[in-house]
Amino acid sequence: MIVSQMSVNSKGEWEASSAKAHGLDADLALVFWSDTDETAVAAAVEALKTHCPRAILMGCSSGGVVSGRTFLENAMVATLVSFQETRLESTATRLKDHADIRDMCRHLAASLSHAGLTHVFVLSDGLVINGCALASGLAEFLPPGVGITGGLAADGERFERTAIMHGSVIFSGGVACVGFYGERLDIGEGSRGGWLPFGPERLITESHGNVLLELDGESALKLYERYLGKHAKNLPASGHLFPLYLCEAGGSNWVVRTILGLDRERGALFFGAEMPLGATVRLMRGNMDNLLDGARKAAELARRGDGDALAMLVSCVGRKMLLKQFVEEEIDAVARVLGPRTTLTGFYSYGEIGSDEAGTTCCLHNQTMTVTVLREQE
Numbered sequence: 001m002i003v004s005q006m007s008v009n010s011k012g013e014w015e016a017s018s019a020k021a022h023g024l025d026a027d028l029a030l031v032f033w034s035d036t037d038e039t040a041v042a043a044a045v046e047a048l049k050t051h052c053p054r055a056i057l058m059g060c061s062s063g064g065v066v067s068g069r070t071f072l073e074n075a076m077v078a079t080l081v082s083f084q085e086t087r088l089e090s091t092a093t094r095l096k097d098h099a100d101i102r103d104m105c106r107h108l109a110a111s112l113s114h115a116g117l118t119h120v121f122v123l124s125d126g127l128v129i130n131g132c133a134l135a136s137g138l139a140e141f142l143p144p145g146v147g148i149t150g151g152l153a154a155d156g157e158r159f160e161r162t163a164i165m166h167g168s169v170i171f172s173g174g175v176a177c178v179g180f181y182g183e184r185l186d187i188g189e190g191s192r193g194g195w196l197p198f199g200p201e202r203l204i205t206e207s208h209g210n211v212l213l214e215l216d217g218e219s220a221l222k223l224y225e226r227y228l229g230k231h232a233k234n235l236p237a238s239g240h241l242f243p244l245y246l247c248e249a250g251g252s253n254w255v256v257r258t259i260l261g262l263d264r265e266r267g268a269l270f271f272g273a274e275m276p277l278g279a280t281v282r283l284m285r286g287n288m289d290n291l292l293d294g295a296r297k298a299a300e301l302a303r304r305g306d307g308d309a310l311a312m313l314v315s316c317v318g319r320k321m322l323l324k325q326f327v328e329e330e331i332d333a334v335a336r337v338l339g340p341r342t343t344l345t346g347f348y349s350y351g352e353i354g355s356d357e358a359g360t361t362c363c364l365h366n367q368t369m370t371v372t373v374l375r376e377q378e
Contacts, residue, residue: 005067008036017067023080027083027086029059031048032065032346033059038163056090060123061154063348066331079343085184088180090179091111092177093108105133108138108177116183119149119179120180121150125163126272129175132274135148138362154347154350180374188375190298195284197284198284199283207275207276207277211268211269221269224239224269239259242284244284248279249279255365258316286367288323288326295334299334307377311338312373313370317349334369352364
């Protein structure tokens with residue numbers, strides 16, 4: 001496996017950002033950008049196609065880009081990967097072309113060959129697609145035992161429009177997937193948060209799908225505004241600092257959910273997944289030490305030996321907002337665990353996709369560091 005990285009300079013041109021630059025033989029180009037005009041992104045993608053004509057090109061907009069041990073904003077980075085034995089396939093589609101998300105997942109799964117498929121990395125629109133339904137739908141239609149990781153594209157702290165790139169096409173309202181095939185590819189994944197619940201448990205007393213209206217009979221928006229205080233004026237972005245810890249009625253598995261939007265007239269809060277009626281929730285908050293510890297644990301779970309490897313990091317915009325100028329600390333925490341022969345790429349997201357803490361079910365996470373490591377066995 002050979003991994004190299006490139007970035008777009010101030011002139012809009014690609015330049016190598018690692019010593020072992022390559023391109024013509026690259027099989028995969030993962031491209032992430034932050035605060036970059038979409039016209040400029042499109043032009044850069046066309047130039048990248050010339051540099052690595054054989055590669056599957058896939059990427060998304062973000063709340064910040066991971067390149068090696070560095071966190072970048074106002075940037076566009078490509079990570080090029082050449083495999084020795086691993087084969088790749090990719091597919092993409094828009095939700096509007098299907099009856100519903102489940103039908104879209106059926107189409108995506110059917111578009112990838114199933115023989116020899118070991119893992120699927122997925123990138124999704126972060127505002128239009130229900131990430132929880134996407135994760136469960138892919139798990140339903142892909143063969144048993146196939147790993148699924150990825151994340152939801154972001155738009156910084158604006159929450160206006162997110163974009164996916166597949167080939168030379170940049171689009172919203174859809175999903176792109178790349179499938180990995182072969183017995184020599186060793187894949188590890190880990191996902192951990194570090195946020196802590198506080199305050200009383202509350203019951204969801206009115207909700208519709210991913211729209212939360214009432215907690216314990218009180219307006220959910222008003223309750224949030226009371227807890228957030230001076231931060232309330234910056235909703236929905238500030239809601240990432242106070243996610244919800246949720247457990248469905250009759251269940252025992254707790255998940256983290258984050259606000260993606262709101263409607264003040266309706267008093268409604270919009271999340272990236274269902275907010276089931278009767279579920280129990282608690283507010284959460286974090287601190288830097290807990291979040292860094294979560295990043296380390298995610299890396300420990302994903303680590304695969306000492307050989308050359310690629311690590312795809314998907315961390316939440318909310319973690320970046322809390323860590324602020326120390327955001328590179330969590331990237332460095334992952335890098336120290338994985339070692340110097342692992343190249344890091346990734347982005348800050350509106351949601352992360354990976355296995356639950358038990359490692360049995362693919363689901364949507366919020367506010368986690370999710371790490372996927374790929375290493376070809378020698």
